[in-house]
Amino acid sequence: MSQQTVQLGWSREQMAQRCAQDIKDGSYVNLGIGIPEKVAQYVPAGREVIYHTENGLLGMGTEPSAEELDPDLINAGKKPVTAIDGAAYFHHGDSFAMIRGKHIDICVLGAMQVSEQGDLANWSTGAPDAIPAVGGAMDLVAGVKTIYIITQHTTKTGAAKILPECTFPLTGQGVVNRIYSDLAVIDVTEKGLVLIELAPNISFDYVQQKTGVSLINALKQE
Amino acid sequence: MSQQTVQLGWSREQMAQRCAQDIKDGSYVNLGIGIPEKVAQYVPAGREVIYHTENGLLGMGTEPSAEELDPDLINAGKKPVTAIDGAAYFHHGDSFAMIRGKHIDICVLGAMQVSEQGDLANWSTGAPDAIPAVGGAMDLVAGVKTIYIITQHTTKTGAAKILPECTFPLTGQGVVNRIYSDLAVIDVTEKGLVLIELAPNISFDYVQQKTGVSLINALKQE
Amino acid sequence: MIDKRVTSCAAAVAKIKDGDTVMIGGFGEAGSPIELIHALIDHGAKNLTVVNNNTGSGRVGLAALIENGQVAKMICSYPRTANSTVFPELYHAGKIELELVPQGTLAERIRAGGAGVPAFYTPTSVGTPLAAGKESRTFEEQEYVMERAIKADFALIQAKQADRYGNLTFNKTARNFAPIMAMAATHTLVQTNEMVELGEIDPENVITPGIFVNQIVEVSNPLQESTLVKEGVVYP
């Protein structure tokens, strides 16, 4: 009896990698904390992308070496970073003017829940004993031109995260453009959620089963 | 028969000089175009005053020499100026934030009319064929902590400029703190206009006669 | 690759359309992007709404753009100059519209346009004719008027240094409206005295980050408006 390893869906790295394919040359991009941060390392060679971090830097570079490390040079996740040639520092007022004023092309964020209408919940479970903390998430979804979400398709207990309506407190209404899950790539459109790509060895029906709303299958042969 | 020259009232230079006595050490000051500009040269020695010009400079210096002249370094009247050591340049948004946000201590302006309540008219006669032009005057009177007015007490035809109500379009309501005219120094107070100083060889009655509202005489011996 | 350099002012202004709103930097001649304005005159787009503090000097630059009949409306704070009759004549003839805005309100409306703020309240102009027809509101016993953001299709500005990302520095008070107009326009076109390599502008000293800039043309020795006016030059 022989055993075979079959990949089912995308890993966290692969979700980031898949998302990175959609970051166009010349984009101004803000990456959220967690898996979204990994997107930068997978942007295809030859594309020049400028990373914004909302604490006041346009032109964020890679992690610093021990010699480069400066506790005054950090990203929005408070991790040490570097600045590229051609970077610029600015204060919070100007940084969020950049966000709110629709100057940033793409923001990649994680999600707790996404609704059929593109509503996003990613800052609070609404649990009464939790300390509420929002940071810049609401500003980013309200201001950035295109919002990409990278998320596991379901919760750890298997519950759908893509739902008719979010049950958690919203981060923003109708703000999500595209979802990259471990199972599929899904667009938020006026007609509804459209599945445009499947992860390896994942079927449309399987994704539909893990999703709280009806998906439109853009891959279906007419 | 011998002739004697008697000074009656203050000259333009003397009005500026009188006003300059009230510019305290350490003040941030914006000087309007015309006689107000002359105030800077009469501020008593030993006082350090920082001049703001609303087109984007804090720390305006004196007129440039021919070598220093740079058409990119001008004041709000579009005249060439210099910048002192310790100056700062900023854009119009920040410059008027400085004004509107009540950070500037004193603004000295000219006037067409001032009312008993401290209303100021100094930008338009309201003539139907005039090209209206306001510049930064409305921002300055709305935002600067203390507004000093330097003005001839009457118009060229002898009409009162200090009136119960301004007849020209207003620059701001209840904004004037003190008037330096060629005849007197007058404070705008809740009780009314208070004459606190007379120019040489000018009587209170003479000033009252040239003024459209009743003045309170602070110099009167009780 | 990000490279916002273009080779001519004509190329930079090529996409300006009839009816567009165009912000033009400068306070008097300081910061006036005169070569870009002249390129816009050559280009010929009409029925423009132009946002500038003034209405130009003599018969060059902004005054020439107005004289050429390309401007339907000016939004500005001070449309009078000692040395130009271009605007007054068209204004009196009813051939150009004027929206007069206090200088600081003009600046804040432009900044709001760039910052995603559709409206704000200001104490400036309360009780004056320039508050007429505007909503007013009392906060903590003081009255304010509501002012709306201004955005533009294009901004034309002048910079001292620029790199290929569009990071800019300015010279002294020539900075004036340029950084906020760069934020408020969909397309920001820059003429710069000098192109520099990435990294030559210290990130601490960038005044306008490149994200606010779309196209840059190097004009090493720009015309000086006051000199042209003195010489009586008429453009074109």
Place this chain on the structure above:
Amino acid sequence: MIDKRVTSCAAAVAKIKDGDTVMIGGFGEAGSPIELIHALIDHGAKNLTVVNNNTGSGRVGLAALIENGQVAKMICSYPRTANSTVFPELYHAGKIELELVPQGTLAERIRAGGAGVPAFYTPTSVGTPLAAGKESRTFEEQEYVMERAIKADFALIQAKQADRYGNLTFNKTARNFAPIMAMAATHTLVQTNEMVELGEIDPENVITPGIFVNQIVEVSNPLQESTLVKEGVVYP
């Protein structure tokens, strides 16, 4: 003569009163004026409203000020940290109030406070619980919420360089909230790594003009919050 230098952090914070609103610069430890905060702990003013993006780390700096019972209310965007239980414990015990504000709205409210703008509209938070109870309004078919300016009695900030007029520069992303807090406070107190002579900071590169600064104390080698937290230091 204008000389805003003072000789100690204790002297700088001496006039802070019980019940004051105090803005404290910094995003995490970057830009946190830790010596000024510790001086405020020594000073003992109570019942403060503190404005900061976070609620501090470990048991030093802002976390220590909170732990010392001096803060009645926090206005911030992200009151959670991986390494501090000070705020959560007081919050769960009902001993400290929290006004949660989206980070960009927090920045814009502070900027408005400094710029003489009492209120403005923003798209941020529309349709979320943080818009609850706030006025909303539609401009050009999009909904916005009205937000009010925040001002403070004092701001405590950290700078890289300062001159005696109060002109400031900052180091990299340590700039964050400092320039706007300096504008929004009646009294702005600065700890700077280095005092320099007038003119040493190029007027083109001044980030905070001196008009927004009241007192400056030189702290050449400030404590590093993350190091103290790692070492388990408790202040005082």
